[in-house]
Amino acid sequence: MNAIDLSDLDISYGDTKVVFGIDLAIPEGESFALVGESGSGKSTILRAIAGLAPDWTGSISIMGAPRSHGVDRAVSRQVQMVFQDPYGSLHPRKTIDAVLSEPLVIHGIGNRGERVEAMLEAVGLDRRFRFRFPHQLSGGQRQRVAIARALMLEPKVLLLDEPTSALDVSVQAEILNLLKGLRREQGLTYLLVTHNLPVVSFLCDRLAVMRQGRIVEIADVARLRAGALEAPYSRELLAATGGG
Numbered sequence: 113m114n115a116i117d118l119s120d121l122d123i124s125y126g127d128t129k130v131v132f133g134i135d136l137a138i139p140e141g142e143s144f145a146l147v148g149e150s151g152s153g154k155s156t157i158l159r160a161i162a163g164l165a166p167d168w169t170g171s172i173s174i175m176g177a178p179r180s181h182g183v184d185r186a187v188s189r190q191v192q193m194v195f196q197d198p199y200g201s202l203h204p205r206k207t208i209d210a211v212l213s214e215p216l217v218i219h220g221i222g223n224r225g226e227r228v229e230a231m232l233e234a235v236g237l238d239r240r241f242r243f244r245f246p247h248q249l250s251g252g253q254r255q256r257v258a259i260a261r262a263l264m265l266e267p268k269v270l271l272l273d274e275p276t277s278a279l280d281v282s283v284q285a286e287i288l289n290l291l292k293g294l295r296r297e298q299g300l301t302y303l304l305v306t307h308n309l310p311v312v313s314f315l316c317d318r319l320a321v322m323r324q325g326r327i328v329e330i331a332d333v334a335r336l337r338a339g340a341l342e343a344p345y346s347r348e349l350l351a352a353t354g355g356g
């Protein structure tokens with residue numbers, strides 16, 4: 113089954129269309145990257161899938177079920193988003209326990225204490241972090257909490273928007289290792305936006321290169337590693353970022 117199916121997807125902000133005619137099928141279990149210049153529409157695609165950019169036409173299906181334009185609870189159990197900035201994405205006055213319990217409360221799921229502790233362990237945080245506040249945590253620890261929050265409803269798909277780019281280089285590797293392990297252990301599908309081609313090599317199976325709201329090339333990561341992307345713009349991007 114495809115975890116994510118996008119067909120003839122156009123996305124606008126008000127009167128301005130920024131994403132054009134995206135067709136993309138991502139099988140369950142795959143890790144797929146969107147790369148390309150700033151403003152090419154990568155984050156907008158993630159937002160539309162997550163329900164945060166409602167002005168789209170075409171179709172978006174998650175695990176075989178088409179999503180609606182509004183808040184879609186069934187979809188939010190299947191697909192969750194992790195943002196770039198772990199400082200901005202956690203409420204400063206909520207304990208980690210409150211942050212991680214919230215999705216369970218909203219969806220009426222019990223055994224909350226147990227589930228929160230199990231998830232802290234899954235993301236490599238000691239249970240003593242449970243009643244701390246975000247400001248008492250490092251950037252890497254906060255990003256672990258953000259990942260834990262995204263996984264509380266046991267989704268099948270994670271949308272990862274530059275999940276390591278706000279972190280120190282040494283911490284980036286830890287979070288990438290965590291994401292790699294979680295995908296394997298939990299059979300997750302990833303759709304990842306990044307500017308960092310080594311991150312794509314490390315974490316992904318395939319990538320799409322985007323420019324000005326369109327996909328210019330879809331390739332296996334082996335081609336990226338070999339410096340053998342084909343579209344002229346992909347080759348420019350490789351050269352500009354020192355890949356290939």
Ligand SMILES: Nc1ncnc2c1ncn2[C@@H]1O[C@H](COP(=O)(O)OP(=O)(O)OP(=O)(O)O)[C@@H](O)[C@H]1O
Pocket residue numbers: 125130148149150151152153154155156157305
């Ligand atoms: N909330 C918004 N309202 C209006 N226009 C927006 C909004 N968010 C993004 N845009 C515009 O949509 C286009 C695509 O932006 P998007 O953030 O998806 O690109 P991106 O490829 O993810 O870029 P970056 O790599 O810099 O994050 C850009 O022209 C951007 O200015």
